[in-house]
Amino acid sequence: xxxxxxxxxxxxxxxxxxxxxxxxxxxxxxxxxxxxxxxxxxxxxxxxxxxxxxxxxxxxxxxxxxxxxxxxxxxxxxxxxxxxxxxxxxxxxxxxxxxxxxxxxxxxxxxxxxxxxxxxxxxxxxxxxxxxxxxxxxxxxxxxxxxxxxxxxxxxxxxxxxxxxxxxxxxxxxxxxxxxxxxxxxxxxxxxxxxxxxxxxxxxxxxxxxxxxxxxxxxxxxxxxxxx
Numbered sequence: 001x002x003x004x005x006x007x008x009x010x011x012x013x014x015x016x017x018x019x020x021x022x023x024x025x026x027x028x029x030x031x032x033x034x035x036x037x038x039x040x041x042x043x044x045x046x047x048x049x050x051x052x053x054x055x056x057x058x059x060x061x062x063x064x065x066x067x068x069x070x071x072x073x074x075x076x077x078x079x080x081x082x083x084x085x086x087x088x089x090x091x092x093x094x095x096x097x098x099x100x101x102x103x104x105x106x107x108x109x110x111x112x113x114x115x116x117x118x119x120x121x122x123x124x125x126x127x128x129x130x131x132x133x134x135x136x137x138x139x140x141x142x143x144x145x146x147x148x149x150x151x152x153x154x155x156x157x158x159x160x161x162x163x164x165x166x167x168x169x170x171x172x173x174x175x176x177x178x179x180x181x182x183x184x185x186x187x188x189x190x191x192x193x194x195x196x197x198x199x200x201x202x203x204x205x206x207x208x209x210x211x212x213x214x215x216x217x218x219x220x221x222x223x224x225x226x227x228x
Contacts, residue, residue, distance in 0.1 A: 121133055
């Protein structure tokens with residue numbers, strides 16, 4: 001009986017060790033260990049880093065990063081946020097900058113994305129904080145790129161609807177959203193005043209608007225300070 005009991009205990013220990021091993025390799029481990037799944041690393045968002053710049057550095061799609069991390073707002077990701085990068089083997093340096101604003105001599109000449117009245121300015125409102133400006137639009141009106149750059153996102157974002165993000169030189173990025181139909185694709189180069197979208201009517205909004213945001217070094221800035 002003693003030998004049988006010892007054999008049973010040994011068997012139970014072996015089963016427990018196997019289950020523990022499977023749980024460790026198949027799920028998440030600690031973030032400070034760097035690697036969490038069989039293929040992937042954790043990246044901590046630093047000052048001035050954007051989610052699309054992080055995805056580009058690791059050569060993974062923004063949609064994959066958004067999906068695996070269950071991120072609803074890919075635009076405003078706070079400093080210090082841990083992002084899991086699927087398929088990565090090591091933590092990479094992602095270019096990010098700090099600073100309150102661009103040098104006046106380096107300020108690019110932006111164009112208005114669309115002609116219309118500003119119906120919601122940048123800043124805090126009664127119910128929310130508007131990170132950009134909302135411009136009243138007319139159906140079939142063209143939406144243009146405010147500066148030359150590369151399209152880094154053309155798709156749906158929760159809370160924004162159809163969204164286009166363009167990365168420009170001098171650490172600027174611009175965002176176009178809400179009542180628009182995108183006419184561009186990710187990776188496409190566009191010029192200043194190139195048509196990138198068309199304004200559309202929506203039954204889900206009290207008024208048709210084009211939402212426009214401008215970022216400098218990853219931080220939202222008031223577009224009216226830079227538009228002519």
